[in-house]
Amino acid sequence: MAISQQAIYEPLTESTAVALANRLRLFEEGKVLKCEEIGDGNLNLVFHITDVKNEHGIIIKQALPYAKVVGESWPLSLKRATIEANALLSTADYVPSLVPKVYYTDEALAITVMEDLSHLQISRAGLIEGHNFPLLSEHIGTFLAKTLFYTSDYGLEPTKKKLLVQRFINPDLCKITEDLVFTDPFFDIDTNSFEEQLRTNVEEIWKDTTLKLEVAKLKQKFLTQADALVHGDLHTGSIFASNTETKVIDPEFAYFGPLGFDLGQFIANLLLNAISRDTENREPLYQHIEKTWDVFSTTFSALWKNEAVDSYRDTEGFLEFILEQAFEDAIGFAGCELIRRTIGLAHVADLDGIKDFAVRIATKQQALRLGRELILNRKVIKELGTLRNYVEKTAKE
Ligand code: SR1
Ligand code: MG
Numbered sequence: 001m002a003i004s005q006q007a008i009y010e011p012l013t014e015s016t017a018v019a020l021a022n023r024l025r026l027f028e029e030g031k032v033l034k035c036e037e038i039g040d041g042n043l044n045l046v047f048h049i050t051d052v053k054n055e056h057g058i059i060i061k062q063a064l065p066y067a068k069v070v071g072e073s074w075p076l077s078l079k080r081a082t083i084e085a086n087a088l089l090s091t092a093d094y095v096p097s098l099v100p101k102v103y104y105t106d107e108a109l110a111i112t113v114m115e116d117l118s119h120l121q122i123s124r125a126g127l128i129e130g131h132n133f134p135l136l137s138e139h140i141g142t143f144l145a146k147t148l149f150y151t152s153d154y155g156l157e158p159t160k161k162k163l164l165v166q167r168f169i170n171p172d173l174c175k176i177t178e179d180l181v182f183t184d185p186f187f188d189i190d191t192n193s194f195e196e197q198l199r200t201n202v203e204e205i206w207k208d209t210t211l212k213l214e215v216a217k218l219k220q221k222f223l224t225q226a227d228a229l230v231h232g233d234l235h236t237g238s239i240f241a242s243n244t245e246t247k248v249i250d251p252e253f254a255y256f257g258p259l260g261f262d263l264g265q266f267i268a269n270l271l272l273n274a275i276s277r278d279t280e281n282r283e284p285l286y287q288h289i290e291k292t293w294d295v296f297s298t299t300f301s302a303l304w305k306n307e308a309v310d311s312y313r314d315t316e317g318f319l320e321f322i323l324e325q326a327f328e329d330a331i332g333f334a335g336c337e338l339i340r341r342t343i344g345l346a347h348v349a350d351l352d353g354i355k356d357f358a359v360r361i362a363t364k365q366q367a368l369r370l371g372r373e374l375i376l377n378r379k380v381i382k383e384l385g386t387l388r389n390y391v392e393k394t395a396k397e
Pocket of ligand 1 (some may be wrong): 041043177
């Protein structure tokens, strides 16, 4: 359904969300509907509406004109709802089984109505409970290879790509990442949040000019390298999963960025879960990390060989160069994500949920050391199998 410009923005309530669902005839007339606001993320309202009889449901997601996690003092553009809807629709062209179906969008109300995925579990919550989602890495590797290839200059004619770049200019949400991922955790800034017991470790980071130079280089890539349409926030909280299905949600941070960005964020969030587990339960996470890259690089290479539009596609070494850059950047971005999820504004339940305080602090200290190692060694690390060695090495001071 088309994006309309008519309505005037106001935040939905549970009852106006039901009225909207009825108006859009998303349920048969006369059905008794139940509505619950279930948004647990940092930014938006999310209404889950179900037919009480058959449990058939829909999701209505609405952007708020500010960041929910902070409040009205942090205004945010509603345009992110349109970016998100457009990204879901664009991604569905390449990997329809890996994203929720979009039923309706309204730009003025900043609303996207989409498929109910409540038969699945947010993968972060499942991983914390010890589920391993056997197909997660195969699906995410495929998702990344196809969405990145088909929106890059290798899969898309350059003029079409530039028009798409224009459609996904996303300054507000990119600024959040520029600040929260690449800047604030590395400086003494108010938005940072960490236990007092980490202060010495954090102050070491603030003084670490070697580290800061490498983070500055990674930030420069995020700011300038418009390789392909990236999801922009591909952590395990943006992925619904079960043993058989995977659905990527929440692409409101989508923009044209570096090929390795989503890979790095996904890998970091798997690492955060790995270090929160006992040593003997980490293997499924390491397997996922390795498989994500294997599936990504194999699928991307096959698409390149069969469909690339770039004149240099058959030039020996060019594909390998592109993949090597993406790999190196992914390791560096993963390092930044590890650090910001530990001491920045937006934390993860994998670490904050560790009940034993001493274990929590020790695990966070490890996350900081691991993040630093990945950033500094991203040119040396040649395969993801070695990340387990970095995890072991950073377990102790
Ligand atoms: C103010 S938004 C904080 C974080 O939540 C989102 O999911 C992104 O990860 C962002 O950095
Ligand atoms: Mg989100």
